[in-house]
Amino acid sequence: MQIGFIGTGSMGSIIIDALLTSRSLQPSQIIAANRTLAKVELLAERHPGLVVAANNDEVVRRAEIVVVCVKPFEYRQALEQFADALTAQHVLITITSPIPLEDLAQLVPCPVVRVVPSITNAALGGMVLCEFGPQATESLRKRIYQLFSALGQPVEVTFSLLRIASDISSCGPAFLSYLLQQMIEAAVVETGISREAATFFTTQMVLGFSKLLEKEIFTLPELEARVVVPAGITGQGLIPLKEHVPGLFHEVFKRTHQKFAEDIEEVKKYLDSMKQT
Numbered sequence: 573m574q575i576g577f578i579g580t581g582s583m584g585s586i587i588i589d590a591l592l593t594s595r596s597l598q599p600s601q602i603i604a605a606n607r608t609l610a611k612v613e614l615l616a617e618r619h620p621g622l623v624v625a626a627n628n629d630e631v632v633r634r635a636e637i638v639v640v641c642v643k644p645f646e647y648r649q650a651l652e653q654f655a656d657a658l659t660a661q662h663v664l665i666t667i668t669s670p671i672p673l674e675d676l677a678q679l680v681p682c683p684v685v686r687v688v689p690s691i692t693n694a695a696l697g698g699m700v701l702c703e704f705g706p707q708a709t710e711s712l713r714k715r716i717y718q719l720f721s722a723l724g725q726p727v728e729v730t731f732s733l734l735r736i737a738s739d740i741s742s743c744g745p746a747f748l749s750y751l752l753q754q755m756i757e758a759a760v761v762e763t764g765i766s767r768e769a770a771t772f773f774t775t776q777m778v779l780g781f782s783k784l785l786e787k788e789i790f791t792l793p794e795l796e797a798r799v800v801v802p803a804g805i806t807g808q809g810l811i812p813l814k815e816h817v818p819g820l821f822h823e824v825f826k827r828t829h830q831k832f833a834e835d836i837e838e839v840k841k842y843l844d845s846m847k848q849t
């Protein structure tokens with residue numbers, strides 16, 4: 573079985589690296605194309621045996637599962653370049669959320685699946701969100717879970733949960749990184765600690781924190797309660813946090829949902845126009 577990749581930018585290359593470093597696939601089982609050829613050539617240098625395709629059409633002709641890793645507004649062009657080569661034997665996977673599977677399914681002759689990765693998959697951790705289109709069978713579900721379990725924990729999400737699940741699982745690492753950088757900056761400015769030392773302490777704290785959660789030693793509220801000892805120092809630090817943070821993530825999720833709705837509307841326009849041609 574050969575797996576094809578269209579788009580080997582940030583996420584395409586993370587998925588390929590993860591499938592190969594986990595030894596789920598051999599490099600020769602992957603064929604990939606990218607608009608800028610140099611990016612795939614770099615991947616092939618890293619993974620000798622990986623097949624560099626000259627174009628998207630070649631990927632689709634040689635692969636059975638085709639993973640499209642381009643951005644929502646690059647889809648139209650990409651689809652136009654390969655849709656004619658798809659047959660009922662293919663499986664088309666999209667890794668981005670604003671492409672409605674029902675609409676995509678009407679444009680191609682094969683089952684369609686959504687697999688939303690997370691940057692955490694680069695360390696073979698975190699979640700892999702899966703949504704299956706109208707033609708997906710039970711055996712296809714099993715195959716997709718098996719393949720992508722190399723990257724992290726696959727979980728099926730319905731379209732109604734997709735946005736918030738992606739917000740937490742895939743956007744979450746960026747949100748957390750921003751918050752942690754704010755903590756580091758404040759430490760540097762308020763105390764004169766070096767950025768290097770503050771970054772080291774922060775990183776080690778997060779690694780330990782992840783282990784606590786992984787080992788299910790505490791739930792998040794239990795963990796907070798154990799650190800905030802009565803009349804202690806942490807409680808003082810939490811006062812400004814409790815003053816400023818509530819409401820913040822409501823705004824974050826309102827914005828991601830708004831952008832998602834706008835993207836879907838735009839995508840639907842071009843998918844509808846493609847249905848008519």
Ligand SMILES: NC(=O)C1=CN([C@@H]2O[C@H](COP(=O)(O)OP(=O)(O)OC[C@H]3O[C@@H](n4cnc5c(N)ncnc54)[C@H](O)[C@@H]3O)[C@@H](O)[C@H]2O)C=CC1
Pocket residue numbers: 578579580581582583584605606607608611628641642643644646649650653667668669688689690691742
């Ligand atoms: N960055 C992240 O953490 C996550 C991103 N995603 C989704 O993945 C999608 C891709 O994101 P990135 O990989 O970060 O973007 P990117 O811009 O790094 O990668 C897109 C790649 O597609 C290539 N490309 C564009 N049009 C093409 C075409 N017609 N044929 C062949 N190659 C083409 C580009 O050259 C580029 O290398 C986004 O829509 C995003 O929503 C999903 C989950 C997490």
Ligand SMILES: O=C(O)[C@@H]1CCC=N1
Pocket residue numbers: 667668669670688738739742743
């Ligand atoms: O398509 C999405 O929903 C993802 C989440 C992070 C970036 N893009």
